[in-house]
Structure formats: C-alpha cells, structure tokens
Amino acid sequence: AQSVTQPDIHITVSEGASLELRCNYSYGATPYLFWYVQSPGQGLQLLLKYFSGDTLVQGIKGFEAEFKRSQSSFNLRKPSVHWSDAAEYFCAVVRGGSGNTPLVFGKGTRLSVIA
Amino acid sequence: NAGVTQTPKFQVLKTGQSMTLQCAQDMNHNSMYWYRQDPGMGLRLIYYSASEGTTDKGEVPNGYNVSRLNKREFSLRLESAAPSQTSVYFCASRAPGKGSHQPQHFGDGTRLSIL
Numbered sequence: 001a002q003s004v005t006q007p008d009i010h011i012t013v014s015e016g017a018s019l020e021l022r023c024n025y026s027y028g029a030t031p032y033l034f035w036y037v038q039s040p041g042q043g044l045q046l047l048l049k050y051f052s053g054d055t056l057v058q059g060i061k062g063f064e065a066e067f068k069r070s071q072s073s074f075n076l077r078k079p080s081v082h083w084s085d086a087a088e089y090f091c092a093v094v095r096g097g098s099g100n101t102p103l104v105f106g107k108g109t110r111l112s113v114i115a
Numbered sequence: 116n117a118g119v120t121q122t123p124k125f126q127v128l129k130t131g132q133s134m135t136l137q138c139a140q141d142m143n144h145n146s147m148y149w150y151r152q153d154p155g156m157g158l159r160l161i162y163y164s165a166s167e168g169t170t171d172k173g174e175v176p177n178g179y180n181v182s183r184l185n186k187r188e189f190s191l192r193l194e195s196a197a198p199s200q201t202s203v204y205f206c207a208s209r210a211p212g213k214g215s216h217q218p219q220h221f222g223d224g225t226r227l228s229i230l
Contacts, residue, residue: 009155034218043119043205043221044158090157102148102173103219107157 002027004093004106012112013081021076021109023091033074034092034103035065044090050074061085086113117141121206121222128196128229136191136225138206146209147189148219149173149181151202158205164189196229203227 003026013019025031032051036044048059055067065076074091088110092103122137140147145166150158150173160173164183178200180192189208193200204225210217 036221041223043223044207044219045221046218049218102146102160102163104160105150105158107155 002031002093002095002104004091004104006089006091006106006109008109009107010110010112012114015083015113015115016080019076019078019081019085019111021089021091021111023074023076023106024072025074025091025093026072027093027095029095031093031095033065033067034094035059035063035074035076036090036092036105037061038088038090038108040087047076047089081111081113083113083115086111119206119208119220119222121204121225123225124223125226126228128193128227130197130229132196132229134193134196134227136193136204136206136227137188138190138222139188140206140208140220141187142208142210142220143186144208144210144220145186147183148207148209149179149189149191150205150207151175151200152205152224153202161191161204198229201227201229 005024034049035047038044047063048057050057050067058064063078088108090108091106094103119140148163149161152158159175162181164170167186170181182190206222207219209219
C-alpha cells in the first residue's frame with residue numbers, strides 16, 4: 001500500500017529565511033507526487049506535481065520540489081519565506097498509471113512564519 | 116469559475132440526527148472524492164466515485180453513505196450522526212483518468228460539529 005510520511009508536524013521559520021519541508025513516500029513503482037497548501041479555513045490548493053521528466057519541479061508562489069527516487073523523497077523548498085506562506089502543507093502520492101485511484105495524503109506540516 | 120462547491124459550509128447536529136452534505140463540480144470531471152480532516156490525522160478518504168454510477172469505500176467509510184447523483188454531484192450522508200464524526204469534510208474532483216498525474220481539486224469544506 002502507498003503511504004506518505006511528513007516527519008515534521010510543525011516548523012517555524014523567520015520571514016526571509018529559506019524553507020524545506022520533508023516528504024517521504026512508500027511505493028515500489030513509479031509514484032506521482034503532489035504538494036498542496038491549505039490556508040486556515042480554506043480548502044487545499046495545488047502547489048506543484050511530479051510525474052515524469054525533470055526531477056526538479058517548479059510550482060506556484062515560488063515553491064519548488066525535488067524528486068529523489070534513491071531516497072524516496074519529494075521535499076518542498078522555497079528560498080525566501082513570506083509571512084503569507086504560513087499555512088499547512090500536505091504531500092500526496094498516487095500510483096502511476098492508476099487512473100482514478102485517490103491520492104494518499106501525509107498528515108501535514110504546519111508552517112509558522114515569524115518576523 | 117466555481118470549481119468544487121460544497122454546501123453547507125457549517126453545520127451543528129445532535130447525536131442521532133441525519134444529514135446530507137452536498138458537493139457539485141462544474142469541471143466535467145469523472146472522479147469525485149470525500150475526505151475528512153481531523154487534527155494531526157491529515158486527510159482520510161471516506162468514499163470515492165471513479166465515474167458516474169460507481170462508488171467505492173475508502174479508508175474510513177463506517178457511518179457514511181454516498182450517492183453519485185450524476186456526473187456533477189456527489190453527496191455524503193450521515194444516517195445517525197455520532198460525536199466521533201465531528202470533523203471538516205472535503206469534497207474533491209479529478210480530471211478524466213487519462214493520466215493519474217491529474218491533481219485533485221478541492222472544495223472549501225464543510226465544518227460539522229455533532230453534540
């Protein structure tokens with residue numbers, strides 16, 4: 001079965017500092033990977049996705065993520081965090097080529113940004 | 116461009132009452148999903164519908180029923196609400212299964228409290 005682990009429940013960073021949120025997945029074959037962001041009281045918004053090609057993918061709001069098959073990881077990064085990035089971030093995985101199979105989500109990492 | 120619309124946004128029920136949560140999407144998506152979100156648990160799949168006329172259980176289906184009324188609408192019913200079903204419920208939809216790299220699009224959620 002597919003699973004996703006986000007090791008950090010809560011991270012606090014200073015505004016302007018760099019950010020890396022960790023995501024590890026468990027699936028033997030080619031996974032398709034996603035990062036979503038959830039602002040308080042809102043639904044989930046897609047930041048970026050990976051399914052093939054270049055292992056470094058760019059997303060919205062200045063985020064990027066790197067797929068590392070050898071480490072089963074898909075970490076999310078941003079060079080300079082803004083106060084508006086405070087939110088909860090979810091990593092998700094689905095089996096490649098599985099049609100309409102639902103995504104499996106990690107438990108999320110809550111990001112706080114301090115001045 | 117409404118996307119995924121959920122109604123109601125908030126609801127308070129008494130134990131034993133029944134209720135139907137409504138979800139509609141206007142993106143011509145085949146697949147639709149119901150998740151619940153609880154603190155520290157991430158998103159857990161309740162039921163999903165890969166296409167009109169089909170439904171399948173997810174990770175936590177007990178106490179719920181679903182109906183895929185047509186391609187646009189996918190409702191979630193609590194027949195006899197219990198306090199353990201207090202949660203935020205999210206509906207999502209996904210583009211036709213041409214590739215499972217298609218992301219899921221989420222509604223803004225229904226916040227349900229059961230007393």
